[in-house]
Amino acid sequence: MSEFILETKALNKSYGDVKAVRDFTVGLERNKIYGLLGRNGAGKTTFLNIISSRIFADSGEVRLFGYNAVENQEALAKICYMPEKDLFIETARVSRILKDAAIFYDNFDMEYAQRLCKKFDLSTGKKYKALSRGYESIIRIVIGLASRAPLTIFDEPVLGLDAAVRDLFYRELIADYESNPRTYIISTHLIEESADVFEEALIIKDGMLVEKLPVDELKEMARYVSGKASVVDDAVSGMNIVHSEMVGNVKICAVFERLTDEKLRMLASGGADVSPVPVQKLFIYLTEQNQEVVK
């Protein structure tokens, strides 16, 4: 059996002329938390819809828990996918939705779901259509966490939630992950606050997987180099530059590659300043449409 619980090979999906997912090949391991990071329209949701068999790819293969995923009930029963929208019956009450979830997901823990409702202040007597945007997110969080599904997928789980509730979600996820390890895929564009929750980041741009790296490494690979233009140009020559700008007479470049101690010393040797790049900025540079390439 494969070491991966989810494996895709050369997935492609187009809508008319738009290639939503392109040549997407990836393998995800058991019991890791993955962040799926991409800008609006990058193909995150299409990718998630394909791996959960909500839609079908034009070409390519999805294997879940070692099985071909297409219409394979055994494999699909191990997934809980909480999409961003279009999921529940408008007129159903929260309590009804939870009961349905308990039937649908084999490992669903109703007692835990009830505790989560209290923690997140979600009243189970309310009808779904009466919930505010924030509580629409919360009911997805409750079901996703309580499903205890071996592969739990959240698409933009914290939309419409204030900072305190987002914080509660991340902590709850980590706490439950410890006692009930499973694989998570969490798509988000709020990277700064969630990056450290992920073990690995999958960065998607124009439907393609551009990076798949442990978050630690991702951060260690990026540095700002700034100083006099000539000094900076010398320091970064031959390196992978993902961003560059002038602030007055000072040039600031962001480099992104495996930085050995020797390379770090080289960067600083000419008198240039070397400093870390915040992860949200790095994400912007990696997914920018027009990366300025400096020679």
Add this chain to the structure above:
Amino acid sequence: MKLDFDNEKSIYLQIAESIEDDIIKGNIDEETQIPSTNHMAVIYRINPATAGKGINLLVDRGILYKKRGIGMFVTIGARKIIQDDRKNNFYERFITTLLEEANNLGIKTEEIIEMIRKGGRSSE
């Protein structure tokens, strides 16, 4: 333990440093248990693997050890290990940056020494 991290260094290094700080300052005694990886992961809101990486770093250096089925404990002599390591790194960590900034500001070495003397007296 501190509750926030900066961008300067990898989180697992900061976890390790924060535990070291507590040992050096006497907030955690030798032969006592440190918080579990799980607990730290939730408090810091980080991936448990990252917390584990930080703790393993200290295990490798003989600062922490595992009691099977109980948890992680501070070894006897941990304080000394940390102090020795930090003394070795003192020049790199503090003096180099100090001299760099002094150089930018045009502060002479004699002036720095005088400042250190003054600071030393006031804390004595």
